[in-house]
Amino acid sequence: MSFWVVGLVLAAGLCIAFLFRHPYFLQDVQHLLAKLNVKRRVLQYLKTNYTILDRFLESVETRPNKPFLRFKDETFTYQDADKLSNKAARVFLQSGLVKEGETVALFLGNEPMYPWLWLGLVKIGCSAAFLNSNIRSKSLLHCFDCSGAKTLVAAAELQDAVEEVLPSLLEQQVTVFILSDTCSNAAAQSFTDKMSQASSEPLSKELRSHLTLRSPAAYIYTSGTTGFPKAAVVSHAKLWNACLLVCLTGVTSKDVIYNTLPFYHSAGFFGFCSVIERGITVVLRSKFSASQFWDDCRKYNITVIQYIGEIMRYLTNQPKKLNDQSHTVRLAIGNGLRADVCRDFIGRFGNIQIREFYGATEGNFSLLNYSGKIGAIGRDTFLYKMCFPHAVIKYDIDEGKPLRDSSGLCIQAAKGEPGLLVAQISMTAPFSGYARDLQQTEKKRLHDVCKKGDVYFDTGDLVLVDKDNFIYFQDRVGDTFRWKGENVATTEVTDIMTLADCIKEANVYGVEVPGQEGRAGMAAVILREGQRFDSTGVFKHVAKFLPSYARPRFIRIQSSMDVTVTFKHLKMKLVEEGFNPNKLTDPLYFLDEKVQNYIPLTLDMFSSVTVGKIHI
Known part of the structure; x- marks a missing residue:
């Protein structure tokens, strides 16, 4: 055997041994190259100011008659969408009230008018603030004020909510449009009537010549679970990054995607933008329905579904049917899917490929579970960290801030140890912050993390990296609490609680107990239909x-x-x-470790706990 043959055999053997020891290496490299290609494309688009709208207009030229959006029994082609958004744009122009670069607040649920309005606004060089259609009164005014808008467009069915705050809006000289042919209030104008009379001819590109990819495309609000929502600035560049991340999951131009998520939420809107990037068809639903979900998938021949939060769990909790696996869905894209629910979903509805991603509306960093590892949100490799700098750092739950060493720098969390995920802020990974809220924007910037002078985005999320470099979401910083000197992750406890036979849903949190350090764990639960609380079984x-x-x-x-x-x-x-049983009518139970059971929490027992007679 020649020297060269021996060398080739040894090289092949070393390669096999390396891949055996690092089975995800090829996937890691492939994904990194794909992410770098996304980065390269966005940098190229930054130079030419090429926006999602430009991509949409190209599709109008190349596939004018292809279905773009389906809603109920209506189908709108790419050409239809172009003409209708032209009409919407002209209403804003002809009113003379919407000027170059201004923001218009949109207050409506999922319906075709939503994308027509947004596309129309971008066509005239403006942006939109996506107001949550469920907010009212002070929250509605707060969110509107955050956007800096002087124009509001609201759905007809939300007219009562608008009229409740109309005096305040009029004081600020806000123009109010209602999406109806007529308006019951003289202070508001009909948008639909004006739009029906407007021209559908193309608009001059000069109207948006001032736009760059750094310009805001939309303002999307945080959920406001810990106070008033904040308006995150979503630039045109961030739109590209978000929708190209979705495209890395394997979506093709032949797919039909089902979007039941609200447009005013980043997942719903980014999913819509990825439809434009791929030139595919989206089926839009006004509101998620677990009972009608699979019927819709069969009706519209859906191949890709979007999920978020507990949607998948709601689907698995539906009564089983013989046709559960009779559908054309091949791919599910989203975030927040628990490992146990993922297994149940695949086992019940067939071998659907799950692509879990991680990212925040206002964030500058994202992850994708490209390997299919159940429960993970991505991988933490040396190469990925080098190209997209981030860190998992030790976090003090009691103090509510990162731990630092003697030199003032943050401390890296060890493998298997929960830590705060942070991502470096740079020219290629910017953090735009929140509209009109410099204080909250600065709170999300973390200084001197790995070296003096650096700045990182604080995700507010605790994650864990295991020995195989898989990253797992643990909890939100504000949700984790400390008890008996230990950190308790509410997400982990929730996952365990919902595996109990009688518990359908659980919400875990920490409550203060007089005389005790930290917070004691408490779970609000919903029981499965037809079941009673099995206190012994749960214990x-x-x-x-x-x-x-x-x-x-x-x-x-x-x-x-x-x-x-x-x-x-x-x-x-x-x-x-x-x-406190004095304030609550819901049944309450207390963990009694002496009798090894959850027992009813009486008033006497409550008093004994609060004065320290019963130790917990």
């Missing part, structure tokens, strides 16, 4: 799977659970209400 379950300090000391049985539009559990009110 055995939490005792088996949770350490003593993480076991909920109190359980509250509820008939329904308050959630945000993205199905995140609302905790603040529950935390404030605590475990």
Whole structure:
């Protein structure tokens, strides 16, 4: 055997051994190259000011008759969408009230008019503030004021909510349009009537000549689970980054994507923009329905679905049907999917490829679970960290800030140790912050992380990197609480609680107990239909799977659970209400380790706990 043959055999053997030891290496490199290509494309678009709108107009030219959006029994082609958005743009222009570079607030639910309005605004060089259609009164005024808008467009069915704040809007000389043919209030104008009379001819590109990819394309609000929502600035460059991340999941131009998520939320809007990038068809639904979800998928021949938060769990909780696997869905894209729900979903609805991603509306960093590892949000490799600088750092739950060493720098978290995820802010990974809120913007900037003078974006998320470099979401910083000197991640406890046979849904949080350090764990739960609370079974379950300090000391049985539009559990009110039987009508239970059971929490027992007679 020649020297060269021996060399080739040895080289092949070394390669095989390396891949055996690092089985994800090729996937890691492939994904990194794809992300670098996205970065290269966005930098190229920055030079030419090439926007998502430009991509849309190209599709109008090349595929004018292809279905762009389907809603109920209506189908709109790319050409239809172009003409209708031209009409919407002209209403703004002809009113003489919307000037170059201004923002218009949109207050409506999912309907075709939403994309027509946004596309129309970009065509005339303006941006939109996406108001949550569920907010009212002070919250509505706050969100409107954050945007800096002087014009509001609202759905007809939201007219009552608008009229409630109309005096305040008129004081600010705000122009109010209602999406109806006529208006019951003389202070508002009909948008639909004006739009029907407007021309659908193309608009001059000069109207948006001032736009750059650094310009705001939209303002999308945080969920406001810990106070008033903040308006995150979404630039045209960020739009590209977001929709190209979705495209890395394997979506092709032949797909039909089902979007049940609200447009005023980043997942719904970014998903819509990825439809434009791929030149595909989107099926829009006004509101998510677990009972009609799969019927819609069959009706429209859906191949890609979007999810967020608890949507997948709602689907798996539906009664089983013989046709559960009779559909054309091949891919699911989203975030917030728990590992147990993922397994249940795949086992029930077939081998659908799950692509979990991680990213914040206002953030400058994203991850994608390209390997398909159940429960992970991505991988933490040396190469990825070098190209997209980020860190997982130690965090002090009690102090509410990162731990620092003697030189004032942050301390890297060890493998298997939860830490705060932060991402370096740079020219290629900017953080635009929040509209008209410099204080909140600065709060998200973390200085002197890895070296003096650097600046990182604080995601507010605790994650864990395991020995194989998989990254797992642990909890939001504000949700984690400390008890008995240990940090308790509410997400982890929630996952365990919902595996109990009688519990359908759980919301875990920490409550103050007089005389005790930290917060004691409490769980508000909803029982499965037709089931009673199995106190002994639940105790055995939490005792088996949770350490003593993480076991909920109190359980509250509820008939329904308050959630945000993205199905995140609302905790603040529950935390404030605590475990006082005098204030609550819901059944309350207390963990009694002596009898190894959850027992009903009586008034006498409550008093004994609060004065320290009963130690917890």
